[in-house]
Amino acid sequence: MKAMKKQILMAACLLLPALPARALDLHGLKPEEVAVWAAPVESGKELAGHRADSGVNPASTMKLITSWSALNLLKPGYRWHTGLWSAAPVRDGALQGDLYWLGAGDPRFNNDSLLNLLYGLRLRGVQRIDGKLVLDKSAFKGVSSAHDFDEDAGRAFTVEPDSHLTNLKVAWLNFYVDAGGARVALDPPLAGVSVNAKLQAGGQGGPNDCSDVRRYVSIANDMRSVTVSGTLPPSCDGVKTFVNVLDHDAFASQDFVALWQALGGAGPKGAGLGRVPAGACELAGHDSQPLTVAISDINKYSNNTMARTLFLTLGKEGGGGEDTRANAEHAVRRMLAANGISDETLVLENGSGLSRRERVSARLMGRVLLNAARGPYASEFLASLPIAGEDGTLRKRFAEQGPRLRMKTGTLKDVKALAGYWLGADGRRLALAVIVNSPRAPEMGKAMDQIVADLIDRFEASK
Structure with a gap:
């Protein structure tokens, strides 16, 4: 009878979650406000776990799952x-x-890319376009949403993905202060956007005192007209800032015309939408830089529009039904399943973390980190992450830990998150994720950073 009771107790113990060697200090966070997971890459044996299986909003750390999927699938x-x-x-x-512009959904397609494309058209011998410019938008069949960000409409970080995403759909306001006074010029000069300047030169300011021109000017923007007013000191000569204007189709078409005419080209006679006709030939083409360059931009600078565009590219290349967003979600879930990672807590909206709906668990995030660090594209994945105290969104954080710490950040209303790696001096690596979901999240950044520091200390002491 005693032996039977002992076996029952042992079986019950096996069903209990493993406890960390010592309790995790949450540094003022309530237990229900944070999820934590950490494990050495080499062993995978959990170093710490707190609410690690709870579904939480990951904010921009979701970009890591999209990036990992893209590296392996594309x-x-x-x-x-x-x-x-x-x-x-x-x-x-x-x-x-x-002339048909067949968009590919290139997330880094900018004015240099467009100029390269147009120069190819000039080399082909085209000087004048007698017909229309027609945008073929067949690359994406449906675009992923980002619900409940209406109050941020018009801001650059909410720009939606598009097959003809050009310059991230932003134009630049270039400011000049010289003998002619203070003035501003829109680049590119979009025909559908008017600029009303009410500027004067003056004021004090050191030679390097215009790192942000918006300290001196106010900018009102309704997407088609931009009003700029203020007083500019001499230090603002040559600085610029961006504005989100027009819709995707108008921006791409007008940008095309402005740059084409700058190259000395004439036409086209209007713009529209359509499909490349049968029998058409490619007159000019442009290949983007490799995927790794886009992923570095996405993760180091947490670019939502580029991440959402990459997510849709997974759907475009993955095939399947007529819904590109649904195809992209299926591709990510297939990738998780192929690597034995449960997607039970995963909720995907657009793959960027710019979402009130998206969910992961800290353990799911951690297992993706482990897989990425052990996989064939580990160096490419790691190189895309911000380096503590040096670049990207960690440029001013974790100076004490230094470049051995590389982590993706995430910030939304009521959400702060960190996920990435610590690289030990002995070559061992720690994968870790800390995700806060709480109305107090904005004030809990230091607590999060301290939890990360504690996990690193625990890992180093475990040698």
């Missing part, structure tokens, strides 16, 4: 190809019909 050398197509002949320097 491969590091993946490139987006953007093309200009037409079925019309070119005679005497004139394209005698419509």
Whole structure:
């Protein structure tokens, strides 16, 4: 009978979650406000866990799951190809019909990329476009949402993904203060955007006192007209800031026209939407830089629009149904399943963390980190993360830990998160995730950082 009781007790103990060697100090956070997970990469044996299986909002640390999926499914050398197509002949320097811009959803497609594309068109011998510019938007069938951010509409971080995302759909206001006074110029000069300047030169300021021109000017922007007013000191000569203007189609079309004309081209005669016709030929093309460059931008600077565009690219390349967002979610879940990682707590909206809906568990995040660190693209994944005290969103954090700490940050209303790695001097690595969901999150940054520091100390002491 005693032996039977002992066996029952032993079996019951096996069902209990493993307890850490010593209690985790939450540094003022309430137990229900935070989820924590940490384990050495080399062993995978849990070093610490607190609410590690609870579904929590990860904010921008969700970008790590999207990046990991993309590296494995698309491969590091993946490139987006953007093309200009037409079925019309070119005679005497004139394209005698419509020009089709086949967008690829390149998240880093900027004005340099567009100029490269247009220069290729000029090399083809085209000087004038007699037809329309037609945007072929077939790359994405449906775009992922980011609900409940209406109050942030118009801000750059809420710009939606698009097959023709150009310059992240922002234009630049360039400020000049010289003998001619104070003035501002829009770059590129978009035909559908008017700039009303009420500027004067003056005021005091040192030679390096204009790191943010918005200290001196106010900018009112309704997406089609921009009013700028204020007094600019001489130190603001040559500085610039961005504004989010127009919708995607208007921005891409007008940017195309502005740069085409800057190259000496004429036309096109209007713009529209359509599909590349059968029998059309590619007149010019542009290949993006490799996927690894985009992932570095996404993770180091937490770019929501680029992350959402990359998420949709997973759906575009993964095939399946007519809903690109749904295809992207299926691709991520298949990737998790293929690596034995439970997706039970995963809720995906757009893959960027700019979401009130998205959920992960700290353990799910941690297991992705372990898989990424052990996988064939570990160096590419690690290189995309902000370096403590040096760059990206960690440039001013964790100076004491220094560059051995690389972590993705996440911030939303009521959410603060960190996920990444500590690289020990002996070559061992610690994967860790700390996620706070609480109305007190904005004031708990120091507590989070201290939890990370404690986990590092515990790991170093475990040698």
